[in-house]
Amino acid sequence: MAIWCADLALDRxxxxxxxxxxxxxxxxxxALITETAHGPRIDAANHAARAAGAAKGMMLxxxxxxxxxxxxxxxxxxxxxxxxxxLALWAMRWGPWSAMDPPxxxxxxxxxxxxxxxxEQRLLADVxxxxxxxxxxxxAAIAPTAGAAWALAHYASPGAILGPDEDLQAxxxxxxxxxxxxxxxxxxxLRRLGLKRLGDLAGIEEGRDRKGSGRDxxxxxxxxxxxxxxxxxxxxxxxxxxxxxxLLPVVPVTAPMVQRRLLEPxxxxxxxxxxxxxxxxxxxxxxxxxxxxxxxxxxGLWRVDxxxxxxxxxxxxxxxxxxxxxxxxxxxxxxxDAGFGIEMLRLxxxxxxxxxxxxxxxxxxxxxxxxxxxxxxxxxTTRLGTQAVQRPVPRASHIPERAQGWQPPLEPEPAEQHQxxxxxxxxxxxxxxxxxxxxxxxxxxxxxxxxxxxEVCEVARVEGPERIAPEWWRERGTARLRDYYRVEDEAGxxxxxxxxxxxxxxxxxMPDWYLQGLFA
Amino acid sequence: MDTSTLPKAAELAGRAARNPRWQPxxxxxxxxxxxxxxxxxxxxxxxxxxxQDALRDTxxxxxxxxxxxxxxxxxxxxxxxGGRPYRAGLPEALRHRLIHVAAKTPEDxxxxxxxxxxxxxxxxxxxxxAGNPRALDFTASRRLTLTAEKHGISLLLxxxxxxxxxxxxxxxxxxxxxxxxxxxxxxxxxxxxxxxxELFRARAHPPGEWILRDEPERLAAERIPxxxxxxxxxxxxxxxxxxxxxxxxx
Numbered sequence: 001m002a003i004w005c006a007d008l009a010l011d012r013x014x015x016x017x018x019x020x021x022x023x024x025x026x027x028x029x030x031a032l033i034t035e036t037a038h039g040p041r042i043d044a045a046n047h048a049a050r051a052a053g054a055a056k057g058m059m060l061x062x063x064x065x066x067x068x069x070x071x072x073x074x075x076x077x078x079x080x081x082x083x084x085x086x087l088a089l090w091a092m093r094w095g096p097w098s099a100m101d102p103p104x105x106x107x108x109x110x111x112x113x114x115x116x117x118x119x120e121q122r123l124l125a126d127v128x129x130x131x132x133x134x135x136x137x138x139x140a141a142i143a144p145t146a147g148a149a150w151a152l153a154h155y156a157s158p159g160a161i162l163g164p165d166e167d168l169q170a171x172x173x174x175x176x177x178x179x180x181x182x183x184x185x186x187x188x189x190l191r192r193l194g195l196k197r198l199g200d201l202a203g204i205e206e207g208r209d210r211k212g213s214g215r216d217x218x219x220x221x222x223x224x225x226x227x228x229x230x231x232x233x234x235x236x237x238x239x240x241x242x243x244x245x246x247l248l249p250v251v252p253v254t255a256p257m258v259q260r261r262l263l264e265p266x267x268x269x270x271x272x273x274x275x276x277x278x279x280x281x282x283x284x285x286x287x288x289x290x291x292x293x294x295x296x297x298x299x300g301l302w303r304v305d306x307x308x309x310x311x312x313x314x315x316x317x318x319x320x321x322x323x324x325x326x327x328x329x330x331x332x333x334x335x336x337d338a339g340f341g342i343e344m345l346r347l348x349x350x351x352x353x354x355x356x357x358x359x360x361x362x363x364x365x366x367x368x369x370x371x372x373x374x375x376x377x378x379x380x381t382t383r384l385g386t387q388a389v390q391r392p393v394p395r396a397s398h399i400p401e402r403a404q405g406w407q408p409p410l411e412p413e414p415a416e417q418h419q420x421x422x423x424x425x426x427x428x429x430x431x432x433x434x435x436x437x438x439x440x441x442x443x444x445x446x447x448x449x450x451x452x453x454x455e456v457c458e459v460a461r462v463e464g465p466e467r468i469a470p471e472w473w474r475e476r477g478t479a480r481l482r483d484y485y486r487v488e489d490e491a492g493x494x495x496x497x498x499x500x501x502x503x504x505x506x507x508x509x510m511p512d513w514y515l516q517g518l519f520a
Numbered sequence: 521m522d523t524s525t526l527p528k529a530a531e532l533a534g535r536a537a538r539n540p541r542w543q544p545x546x547x548x549x550x551x552x553x554x555x556x557x558x559x560x561x562x563x564x565x566x567x568x569x570x571x572q573d574a575l576r577d578t579x580x581x582x583x584x585x586x587x588x589x590x591x592x593x594x595x596x597x598x599x600x601x602g603g604r605p606y607r608a609g610l611p612e613a614l615r616h617r618l619i620h621v622a623a624k625t626p627e628d629x630x631x632x633x634x635x636x637x638x639x640x641x642x643x644x645x646x647x648x649x650a651g652n653p654r655a656l657d658f659t660a661s662r663r664l665t666l667t668a669e670k671h672g673i674s675l676l677l678x679x680x681x682x683x684x685x686x687x688x689x690x691x692x693x694x695x696x697x698x699x700x701x702x703x704x705x706x707x708x709x710x711x712x713x714x715x716x717x718e719l720f721r722a723r724a725h726p727p728g729e730w731i732l733r734d735e736p737e738r739l740a741a742e743r744i745p746x747x748x749x750x751x752x753x754x755x756x757x758x759x760x761x762x763x764x765x766x767x768x769x770x
Binding site for chain 1: 569604608618631636638699716
């Protein structure tokens with residue numbers, strides 16, 4: 001289904017002015033303009049201005065001679081595009097995915113969806129009615145391919161529906177070649193060749209012998225045009241569904257989805273919780289039928305005023321336990337602003353994994369003894385964030401702080417090369433090494449006394465140095481080696497300190513000392 | 521309230537006398553607190569030593585316990601003061617079982633600890649909270665105790681640089697590092713960790729002081745005989761500050 005907002009910029013302007021179509025400020029001739037190198041140019045003109053002779057693409061000076069009373073406002077293409085994106089998101093109420101069709105259209109995939117709305121006629125009527133209430137003048141059409149739907153929306157009578165059994169070519173033959181979404185210069189070429197309608201182009205393509213011999217002629221004429229919008233043959237094939245036309249959906253395409261359209265918009269949390277738990281149970285059934293469990297869930301809430309709120313959840317292990325989903329969503333729904341009410345909710349499992357059926361009574365017995373590890377991790381990450389709950393894993397590096405990485409708690413550990421057993425490492429490592437001032441007998445020798453965080457430690461025992469060279473393949477040439485010492489002071493405090501460099505290594509002055517770790 | 525189920529005063533007085541002294545290998549209580557300075561690794565080290573001691577005792581019987589994870593929760597101040605756990609320095613048996621939670625606030629840390637105690641797949645929850653945050657009051661600690669007792673998961677709460685305030689922990693330790701015993705081959709080097717441990721409140725044991733040594737196969741404890749006249753009776757903590765009272769016997 002293609003939705004074309006014929007007057008998107010003007011509709012937005014009217015919305016910001018708060019006036020109806022043809023009333024108030026809109027009654028007088030008005031144009032939205034952009035400043036160009038050759039002076040202001042008209043981007044969009046309202047009905048009165050068009051009646052007076054102004055047209056899109058005209059220079060403002062020309063329009064002023066035709067209609068001296070024309071008023072101008074600056075246009076806002078960036079705002080229009082942002083609005084179009086929101087509109088595309090909103091248009092997903094009619095289908096599982098939608099794509100933007102800049103500058104002023106939206107494409108929605110309504111395959112096998114129309115029956116939910118009572119047929120394609122009613123679906124189009126619903127689109128028309130909903131957009132009218134938002135003050136958007138739209139023309140929508142349904143066709144088997146995106147190209148055909150676009151052509152029908154722009155160049156056929158409003159509300160055109162092309163069924164899957166109908167002959168595409170015959171239905172579209174009367175449309176102008178501009179319905180092929182071609183660039184202006186290509187359209188000029190076609191017009192000069194006398195090809196005005198799609199039927200003419202199709203006739204040439206078939207050739208006199210009706211075997212497609214004319215196709216080569218067109219191909220030769222446009223042989224250097226690789227882009228679809230510059231080559232009428234590619235566009236024609238896309239229109240007829242002979243070659244695929246990739247579209248970029250606003251939200252990635254996904255799998256299981258359940259939704260509730262509500263008779264009355266809800267504004268209260270309690271009702272929302274009820275609907276969410278209904279959705280979770282529907283989702284659990286859907287997932288169970290597929291033998292899958294959800295890893296990522298998206299809850300979309302369509303508000304009456306056209307805003308869409310999306311809440312996303314990610315789980316540590318695949319699950320389809322409705323209670324678990326509801327509990328996790330409960331934390332995420334606290335900051336929902338319902339506005340005038342929420343009229344539709346949809347739950348999608350954006351990422352699902354195979355999950356076998358398991359015996360429910362065993363699980364129920366275990367439920368009394370506590371939650372499972374995966375459920376526990378989910379609750380922690382939902383509240384604290386994914387960065388907060390992690391498992392330390394070894395990484396291939398000699399530098400101590402780099403030898404430890406963090407990964408999500410339930411992922412399998414990477415393969416590791418064993419550390420040498422005689423390397424004693426501290427129990428805890430400071431976030432970053434802290435500088436200490438050290439008293440020593442010789443610059444390369446053992447430390448005698450150091451002060452850290454205002455406390456003075458007399459070194460009673462020391463072992464070292466363990467020399468760790470900089471990783472020359474990663475660090476800059478000026479990086480200095482580290483001499484690590486395990487020290488214990490008279491009170492028994494055990495620390496891991498290092499001297500960053502040697503006095504004689506020629507990479508700076510006297511080396512600094514740092515305290516990096518605490519031994520048990 | 522039915523007072524008949526409560527212990528009589530005479531029983532309580534007698535229980536302390538009958539209670540054996542704490543010794544290594546005693547069962548790990550479900551909620552213990554360890555007070556340690558933030559500039560030493562003593563708190564976390566001793567917590568892991570207690571944990572390993574407990575796991576060794578039960579480990580042979582329940583081998584699956586060996587493979588259950590350990591949740592280590594730290595709040596942001598504890599991380600800033602004492603750093604994060606370092607995998608290569610952890611005891612060999614715990615390295616692959618550690619799940620670390622870096623909570624921003626003490627409230628989040630309490631939440632994470634409570635969620636961990638509810639989880640049947642965890643062996644133990646180790647918490648590290650710095651100072652005396654407002655959130656960690658008696659109600660919060662009682663809540664942790666009840667959760668731990670309901671689900672049977674132990675909690676070892678390390679309090680860095682904290683005053684011993686009101687708490688419902690079953691065992692409360694005060695730990696500092698102690699000089700280690702010299703290793704066999706290089707007597708100038710630091711040896712295996714040792715701590716000076718003071719058990720100042722416990723439900724099942726009278727208070728006492730020990731030097732704990734983390735030996736390869738066991739936790740060794742060497743009792744320090746109480747010195748001075750104040751140490752003779754065991755109700756010495758009545759004269760401590762009012763906040764230092766423990767309700768462990770509740």
